[in-house]
Amino acid sequence: MRKKWSVGRIFDTGITYLILIVVAFVFFLPCLWLILASFSKSGTIYSFDGFFPKEYSLASFQKLFTDTALYNYPKWFMNTLFVATASCILGTFLVILTAYTMSRFEFKARKPMMKTTMVLGMFPSFMGMTAVYLLMTQFNLINHLWGLILIYAAGAPMGYLTQKGFFDTIPKAIDEAARIDGATNFQVFTKINLPLSKPIIVYTALTSFTWPWSDFILPKLLLKEKDLYTVAVGLMSLDETEFARFAAGSVFIAVPIVVLYFFLVKDMVNGMAQGAVKG
Amino acid sequence: MTRRRIAFAMAMALCVGALSGCGDTVETAENNEGTEQKAESGQVSMGSSVFNGELEKNVTIQVLENDTAISKGYFEELIQAFNEAYAEYGITAVDANMDQYLDLANDGPYGYGPDVLYQANDIIMQYATGKHIYPLPIEQLECYDSIPQTAWDAYKTEVDGTAYYCGVPVNVQAPMLYYRTDLLPDDWETTWDNDGDKVPDMVENWNDMYAFSNSRHEADNSKYGYMKSLYDVYFSSGFLFSYGGYVFGSNNTDPSDIGFSKGEAEKGAWVLQQLAGAMNEECIDDTITSNAYSKLADGTYFATISTPDVYSTFIDELKVQYENEGMNAVQAEETAKKNLVMTTLPQLPASGDLTEEQPELIDSKTMGGVNGYAVSAYTKYPNACLAFINFATSYDMMVTRSEMLGIAPAREDAAATAGGTSELLYKELETGNIILMPSLQEVSQIWTPGQTFFTDLAKDAFRSENEKKYKDLPSMKAGLEEVDQQIYDAIFTLK
Amino acid sequence: MCYGRPVKGIMLFLAQVSILIYFITRGWRDIQGFFTLGTTKGDAWLGIEGDNSVVMLLMGIFAWIILAVFIALYRVNLKDVYQMQKRKEQGKRLLTFKEEAAQFLDKKFYMTVLVLPVIGVCIFNILPILFMILIAFTNYGGAVVPPELVDWVGFENFKKLVTLSQFAPTFFKILGWNLVWAVISTALNYFAGLGLALLLEKECVKGKAFWRAFPVLAYAIPGFITLMAFKFMFSYGGPVNQMIVANGGTAIGFLDLDAKWSARLIGLLVNCWISVPSIMLLATGNLANRDMSLYEAARIDGASRWKQFEKLTMPFMLFSTMPVLLGQFTGNFNNFGIFYFLRGGLYLDDYFLASDTDLLINWLYNLSIDNNYYCIGAAISLVIFLITSVISLAVYIKSPSYREEDTFQ
Numbered sequence A: 001m002r003k004k005w006s007v008g009r010i011f012d013t014g015i016t017y018l019i020l021i022v023v024a025f026v027f028f029l030p031c032l033w034l035i036l037a038s039f040s041k042s043g044t045i046y047s048f049d050g051f052f053p054k055e056y057s058l059a060s061f062q063k064l065f066t067d068t069a070l071y072n073y074p075k076w077f078m079n080t081l082f083v084a085t086a087s088c089i090l091g092t093f094l095v096i097l098t099a100y101t102m103s104r105f106e107f108k109a110r111k112p113m114m115k116t117t118m119v120l121g122m123f124p125s126f127m128g129m130t131a132v133y134l135l136m137t138q139f140n141l142i143n144h145l146w147g148l149i150l151i152y153a154a155g156a157p158m159g160y161l162t163q164k165g166f167f168d169t170i171p172k173a174i175d176e177a178a179r180i181d182g183a184t185n186f187q188v189f190t191k192i193n194l195p196l197s198k199p200i201i202v203y204t205a206l207t208s209f210t211w212p213w214s215d216f217i218l219p220k221l222l223l224k225e226k227d228l229y230t231v232a233v234g235l236m237s238l239d240e241t242e243f244a245r246f247a248a249g250s251v252f253i254a255v256p257i258v259v260l261y262f263f264l265v266k267d268m269v270n271g272m273a274q275g276a277v278k279g
Numbered sequence B: 001m002t003r004r005r006i007a008f009a010m011a012m013a014l015c016v017g018a019l020s021g022c023g024d025t026v027e028t029a030e031n032n033e034g035t036e037q038k039a040e041s042g043q044v045s046m047g048s049s050v051f052n053g054e055l056e057k058n059v060t061i062q063v064l065e066n067d068t069a070i071s072k073g074y075f076e077e078l079i080q081a082f083n084e085a086y087a088e089y090g091i092t093a094v095d096a097n098m099d100q101y102l103d104l105a106n107d108g109p110y111g112y113g114p115d116v117l118y119q120a121n122d123i124i125m126q127y128a129t130g131k132h133i134y135p136l137p138i139e140q141l142e143c144y145d146s147i148p149q150t151a152w153d154a155y156k157t158e159v160d161g162t163a164y165y166c167g168v169p170v171n172v173q174a175p176m177l178y179y180r181t182d183l184l185p186d187d188w189e190t191t192w193d194n195d196g197d198k199v200p201d202m203v204e205n206w207n208d209m210y211a212f213s214n215s216r217h218e219a220d221n222s223k224y225g226y227m228k229s230l231y232d233v234y235f236s237s238g239f240l241f242s243y244g245g246y247v248f249g250s251n252n253t254d255p256s257d258i259g260f261s262k263g264e265a266e267k268g269a270w271v272l273q274q275l276a277g278a279m280n281e282e283c284i285d286d287t288i289t290s291n292a293y294s295k296l297a298d299g300t301y302f303a304t305i306s307t308p309d310v311y312s313t314f315i316d317e318l319k320v321q322y323e324n325e326g327m328n329a330v331q332a333e334e335t336a337k338k339n340l341v342m343t344t345l346p347q348l349p350a351s352g353d354l355t356e357e358q359p360e361l362i363d364s365k366t367m368g369g370v371n372g373y374a375v376s377a378y379t380k381y382p383n384a385c386l387a388f389i390n391f392a393t394s395y396d397m398m399v400t401r402s403e404m405l406g407i408a409p410a411r412e413d414a415a416a417t418a419g420g421t422s423e424l425l426y427k428e429l430e431t432g433n434i435i436l437m438p439s440l441q442e443v444s445q446i447w448t449p450g451q452t453f454f455t456d457l458a459k460d461a462f463r464s465e466n467e468k469k470y471k472d473l474p475s476m477k478a479g480l481e482e483v484d485q486q487i488y489d490a491i492f493t494l495k
Numbered sequence C: 001m002c003y004g005r006p007v008k009g010i011m012l013f014l015a016q017v018s019i020l021i022y023f024i025t026r027g028w029r030d031i032q033g034f035f036t037l038g039t040t041k042g043d044a045w046l047g048i049e050g051d052n053s054v055v056m057l058l059m060g061i062f063a064w065i066i067l068a069v070f071i072a073l074y075r076v077n078l079k080d081v082y083q084m085q086k087r088k089e090q091g092k093r094l095l096t097f098k099e100e101a102a103q104f105l106d107k108k109f110y111m112t113v114l115v116l117p118v119i120g121v122c123i124f125n126i127l128p129i130l131f132m133i134l135i136a137f138t139n140y141g142g143a144v145v146p147p148e149l150v151d152w153v154g155f156e157n158f159k160k161l162v163t164l165s166q167f168a169p170t171f172f173k174i175l176g177w178n179l180v181w182a183v184i185s186t187a188l189n190y191f192a193g194l195g196l197a198l199l200l201e202k203e204c205v206k207g208k209a210f211w212r213a214f215p216v217l218a219y220a221i222p223g224f225i226t227l228m229a230f231k232f233m234f235s236y237g238g239p240v241n242q243m244i245v246a247n248g249g250t251a252i253g254f255l256d257l258d259a260k261w262s263a264r265l266i267g268l269l270v271n272c273w274i275s276v277p278s279i280m281l282l283a284t285g286n287l288a289n290r291d292m293s294l295y296e297a298a299r300i301d302g303a304s305r306w307k308q309f310e311k312l313t314m315p316f317m318l319f320s321t322m323p324v325l326l327g328q329f330t331g332n333f334n335n336f337g338i339f340y341f342l343r344g345g346l347y348l349d350d351y352f353l354a355s356d357t358d359l360l361i362n363w364l365y366n367l368s369i370d371n372n373y374y375c376i377g378a379a380i381s382l383v384i385f386l387i388t389s390v391i392s393l394a395v396y397i398k399s400p401s402y403r404e405e406d407t408f409q
Helices: A007-038 A059-066 A073-104 A110-120 A125-138 A145-167 A172-180 A185-196 A198-214 A217-222 A231-236 A243-269 B002-012 B014-018 B030-036 B067-071 B074-085 B104-110 B121-129 B149-153 B206-219 B233-242 B265-277 B287-297 B308-324 B329-339 B382-392 B395-405 B412-418 B420-431 B441-445 B447-460 B473-492 C006-036 C053-089 C097-103 C109-135 C156-163 C167-201 C208-220 C223-233 C239-246 C260-287 C292-300 C305-333 C337-343 C360-369 C374-398
Strands: B060-064 B092-095 B116-120 B156-159 B162-165 B168-173 B176-180 B254-258 B303-306 B340-343 B366-375 B434-436
Touching: A007 A243, A007 C167, A007 C208, A007 C223, A007 C260, A059 A073, A059 A243, A073 A110, A073 A145, A073 A185, A073 A198, A073 A231, A073 A243, A073 C109, A110 A145, A110 C109, A110 C374, A125 A145, A125 A217, A125 C053, A125 C109, A125 C374, A145 A198, A145 A217, A145 C109, A145 C260, A145 C305, A172 A185, A185 A198, A185 C109, A198 A231, A198 A243, A198 C223, A198 C260, A217 A231, A231 A243, A231 C223, A243 C208, A243 C223, B060 B382, B067 B074, B067 B308, B067 B395, B074 B092, B074 B382, B074 B395, B104 B121, B116 B121, B116 B382, B121 B156, B121 B366, B121 B441, B149 B168, B149 B420, B168 B308, B168 B395, B168 B420, B176 B308, B206 B265, B233 B265, B233 B366, B233 B447, B254 B473, B265 B447, B265 B473, B287 B303, B287 B308, B308 B329, B308 B340, B308 B395, B329 B340, B340 B420, B366 B382, B395 B412, B412 B420, B420 B434, B441 B447, B441 B473, B447 B473, C006 C053, C006 C097, C053 C109, C109 C374, C156 C374, C167 C208, C167 C260, C167 C305, C167 C360, C208 C260, C223 C260, C223 C337, C260 C305, C260 C337, C292 C305, C305 C374, C337 C360, C360 C374
Parallel strands: B060 B092, B060 B116, B366 B434
Antiparallel strands: B116 B366, B156 B162, B168 B366, B176 B303, B176 B340
């Protein structure tokens, strides 16, 4: 196909953009509505003129960050940030290592382990919550943010199959060449495979950051003191008349993830496509 | 609406709901020491030895209050006053800083609960079943004589033939009618006061409320009279009770006898359906529950039903509205307090027909509760806790509470001082028009079936004539029987 | 240990001794507790500190796991000694401790790496699951919660399930819908996500990061908030109905009790809205790994776009995302939140304590958790679990991502 502005090409581009605009619209509209609601002056969703609030103000955001006597949003936010960052780092580290190992090494327990994790992932997880709670009371980790991080990080390797799927597509030939040159397995991993896996690392980091960020079941279970709440639990405890504050809190909760995305987006597609190595 | 929140909070905790019991970390040993001491209270045997009257010195007790009390500043005032009064013993009360719907049975055994807690009677009594709270020597309390026996009975439990009281009533919760006097027609004294008692007829009986709702909506299509989300079992079940329905048999103690369809309860369902006809579709889901505050304030609705503890929220909304209309803050607040009236529910027609001209009237019954304090069985300082409760239920504190939060105190003297609604509600409790929420665990099964039926009933008012499911009283009766059956199934199928 | 490897010997020895100490101090009691599930009933009023059956069960399982580790260590030790002996007999040089340690960064790299994840998964995933499975064989739940003592009841709960005839019609009705739901929503999410990723890969699209940001924004808002927002949007007083009413229509109950199919459809679409962004991100990452020379060749051979998609892109994506697809399937099969938030709190006619949008997991919740019948809940979920796991395991083992892991290498 030549790079020429043929009719078909223009048509194709037009359709593509049309779809993109529709998609953007579909995803953005509900978010926009939430954003507008958070800027609504009246603080209730029922004084809207159709889609838009009647009057705008920053009062909800101001209240969100200054009125902390009962709902300490800044504190919740910092707690969440801490939990999400720590479990993101630990979780990503563990998942990537696990996935890489399962993709690259041959050992007896490998296939049984793959099958086992596949099956374990199918268990209705909320049934196990009772046990997790009991366990944490026994370890004295209730009311500790670290307890939460521990569970998120420890649970992360369960989802390694996704990452393994990615590693399976990286040619083994490179590894073997490196090994012939005398590199240890550890070096092969850090020097060769890791740089190639940026997209999947970014994906993993993003998901393992988002998960604690939006989960409320575990924090609700393990954190009893209001000052230790994460944003999700805190928002749930808001009184029903506090809608604008709820909306403001929900909007602000999305900020770090969007920022993180823009930071990482470059690495996401910078995988092998641009790399020179092909098996 | 508090019911919904609790159900929700419980769902959040998902399956840990019934995790409970006696962990090995909790110190209950010190209770043993006192077994031989004779308690000074009239309560002999179980638990009495715990409250030996010797205040623990230099201790901090954690108190769980509800969010409204905290946000309105009452709780702050209470603990400050208490800490001052008990400074000589070194007893300090602090905010437990936990979720107001916390489940003591779940957290207490492992040492993560508060020492003193304020919750609804049905919740507290579920703790009593598992002995997660202590029976209290209530005769020792200063408030004992001022609180009616009916309120105390909400906290009564019998173990091996002995009666125990596990909580101290603080305030009575029951559905109340909220309406705005400035939305009444100007000439209401001549047109809407047939009995000439200077109280508008539409807040005295449902027939006039129905007529007024219709006329208000006809006059202005965007305006309504009485509005309420009907799915809410807590509010709607009162209509069934007024005509002979009940929750559980034998005075709410026998879960095998479910009585939503008993008596002439179908007449109550009919009343609800007629009322739905005077509203719009929003009564089918929870829309009105959440928009009532602002819609009452902007004059779209004339009246609604809610519990007394949200009085201050209604006032706040109305105040904002008046300020927007140009009043200054002080003026707006005064006007709001003058115009917003909270009163007991209107009377019902004995026939269930809201269009009847000269109906024979009967009292409205409502499902209600008594909120109160209890002492966790996992506390190390029971006597200090008791002292706190004694202080918090004193006449002065109760009057302050009622002033700041608009609640109806369970104390007779405080209710009389607070006057108005508190006194009315207090009388309702005494006459038995407030039916207390059953204190059984099984009560958690009534909500979904009830909610489904009331939703269906409300929806029926908006179905076309040939699609209607509930056209007459027998069909409503059948619908209610279905509710009873579902509740029975939910409780007993897996038992 | 007598082959002059003192450090290694001491390490193994210490590990075994510490486990023994654990068993003497509490492990033994825990194992006993596993069988008795407690003998003294607690009573706070009398100041009796009783046994907590569920904690005993949990710690009992924990003790069993430790015991298994102990036996495994012991076997490793024996094997190690045996191998050293063999090496010696063959006249080979014994590896020094340093060399053996170095192996853990090389030949046995996988062991070093997997130790932490395996421990974590054992404690926080396997232990709770075992606990749950064992609960199905006790009478835990209803009135029997601590301080009451729980007992083992064998297969009682399963017998109850078989004999309850009311269950059967509802079970099959819900199972049917659940399968339809899982298949449709998985396919919908997967292909929409993949399609979106492919669309954004097109050369003609400028500002990819910008376009991709919209789904990411949706992804950044926690799921439960999204669900609550959507529920409100489709409620009678929500913006959708407000617009309908403002334009002279009558309000529509999108999610109310008569709205079987519109509620199901909204559920599917909302679920799509929530899941597509993450699939798109993953697919984007994976697509970056394609071998573009194949496409070049295909183009030269004159293959159409569709052919390229069918023959090159699809097999590649299916291969690298098969586990995700399966994960999506089970995730959707057990999607508790979606209908709980969108349309919870209804029991409809012809269903036994369930509504027509409920999935098995919602029904399970109604029946057991809401009622506190944990043992029955555990039994039902064990049955569901067996069904789903057999299906997905079969699919997984047949899939190329399991059988031919090196297809694309």
